[in-house]
Amino acid sequence: MEALFPFPKPTHFSSTTNLLTPPKPTFASSTKVRMSLQENGPSVAVVGVTGAVGQEFLSVLSDRNFPYRSIKMLASKRSAGRRFTFEEKEHVIEELTPESFDGVDIALFSAGGSISREFGPIAVERGTIVVDNSSAFRMDENVPLVIPEVNPEAMDHIKLGMGKGALIANPNCSTIICLVAATPLHRRAKVLRMVVSTYQAASGAGAAAMEELELQTREVLEGRSPTCKIFNQQYAFNLFSHNASVLSNGYNEEEMKMVKETRKIWNDKDVKITATCIRVPVMRAHAESVNLQFEKPLDEDTARDILKNAPGVVVIDDRASNHFPTPLEVSNKDDVAVGRIRRDLSQDGNLGLDIFVCGDQVRKGAALNAIQIAEMLL
Ligand SMILES: NC(=O)c1ccc[n+]([C@@H]2O[C@H](COP(=O)([O-])OP(=O)(O)OC[C@H]3O[C@@H](n4cnc5c(N)ncnc54)[C@H](OP(=O)(O)O)[C@@H]3O)[C@@H](O)[C@H]2O)c1
Known part of the structure; x- marks a missing residue:
């Protein structure tokens, strides 16, 4: 396939554990x-x-x-x-x-x-x-x-x-990436409250936003003032609150999508969710920090095992070499990567976990x- 605009082409295929994913073709x-x-x-x-x-x-x-x-x-x-x-x-x-x-x-x-x-x-x-x-x-x-x-x-x-x-x-791309990772844990221990902070890539705003980030990066490196057409402020070498409209409750639309869509998908009107959505100057793939509070205890080793066996999830959680998910590593991949799996010290009795999630939002x-x-x- 010839891309119609400069767009990173898939470089490799996921060794996916997703049960819904058929075997990948072996030819380039x-x-x-x-x-x-x-x-x-x-x-x-x-x-x-x-x-x-x-x-x-x-x-x-x-x-x-x-x-x-x-x-x-x-x-x-x-x-x-x-x-x-x-x-x-x-x-x-x-x-x-x-x-x-x-x-x-x-x-x-x-x-x-x-x-x-x-x-x-x-x-x-x-x-x-x-x-x-x-x-x-x-x-x-x-x-x-x-x-x-x-x-x-x-x-x-x-x-x-x-x-x-x-x-x-x-669903919204940030919701999909978050819930592919959080749902297997929710099924085991029932999430009562979820706090999400996102680090969202340019590609989430479409092809023109990717082009603008590339152009701005070149302009700033050459000492020129950046062209701001898609976003109303400098994106290269910066980050800012998500460009979605801010509502009267102070949340932006992207954050409220996470709240409302999760409740619909989990069929749970009572689950408490709050989110802060940020655009970061990454070309492709979103990252999210997710804090979970459970009804039933769930220790981090059990959580890691659940995630290792979850469809559509790959665990990258190597504390010894400080290797955890990155947007670059998940770009063009099917699976959502989860790491930084750890007990939330602020919650007693294994009732809380922190995870860091990355997923290619144009793809998954x-x-x-x-x-x-x-x-x-x-
Ligand atoms: N980017 C993401 O990661 C992502 C993730 C989840 C959901 N979405 C959603 O997917 C949708 C598209 O996003 P995108 O990022 O792919 O945007 P995009 O790169 O800006 O592409 C927009 C597409 O819509 C077409 N289009 C615009 N006006 C049209 C019209 N009047 N009739 C027919 N086609 C028209 C454009 O065609 P022309 O080239 O002819 O203008 C282009 O193909 C949005 O609703 C977005 O919220 C995007």
Whole structure:
């Protein structure tokens, strides 16, 4: 696949423990043979194909040999007509219109909330199952909000071939990364309270934000003033509170997504959650410090064993060599890495744990999670 913009290409595949993940292909992506095109597969549309998540959709579809009989590449009018090669076949990007969904079984949406709000219902009306990456429908009580490792049962009633369309929402990227790690511990000891601090990468704000970070880094190193178009302040060599709008309660929207989405996914209205979300000048992959308070005691060795066996999790927790998860190490990987697993000294009786989590939010936080959902529809 040729990237449509300068975007780090996958360099290696995860040795994943994720039970939902089929074995990885052994050939390099550059010499990949087309295996996903299958007559009996669904027809697929990728909405927002030129974006950071859209490009990752293509990588993940290919890496996982997701079966499809046809694939439509959709974006805005600006991109319509551009050509590129995917799985040895030339594709032309089409402008997204209501007719785009005629005959489409599964649509993977990543073109922002307003596009999802406008075109999601149109697609569903035409019989398409939409897996949406935006926040548009996440808190709609009729729309399942799914992390396959955490709550696959929420979408049990939706299958391809059921004769009608449906919406399924992908949670926010920070929520996915946090809950892939926290849920196995929650299942054992029940989380009563969770305190999350995030260190979020540029790629979470899309392709243009990555380009701005790269440009600013060059500008600052050359002694020039940085171009601030996507963010309203210097990003290179800096960090700042997440760029989402700040609400009247003082939390920003990104933080409130973590609070509300976790309650929906865990089906627990009472769990106490607080979050502080920060943008850091990292190109790709989010990091999160997570403090957990449990109802039942859970010691750190048991927690480490639980995490080692958890789907979608890899433990990197080497105290002797001070080696713990980093955004670079998880970039382009499927698994969420967990380390710094330790008893919270401020809580008695093994009722608290601290963990540090890193995950590629374009991949597991968006494209991979959505395609795992699509796989469950087959
Ligand atoms: N980046 C992440 O890590 C991440 C994680 C989770 C969820 N998400 C969500 O995924 C969505 C996309 O994020 P992104 O980071 O991939 O953004 P992005 O890199 O800015 O890409 C946006 C995509 O939307 C398309 N688009 C914009 N206006 C359109 C229109 N009128 N009709 C059709 N397509 C249109 C763009 O096409 P053109 O190139 O033609 O403009 C582009 O393909 C957002 O809702 C975001 O919140 C992102």
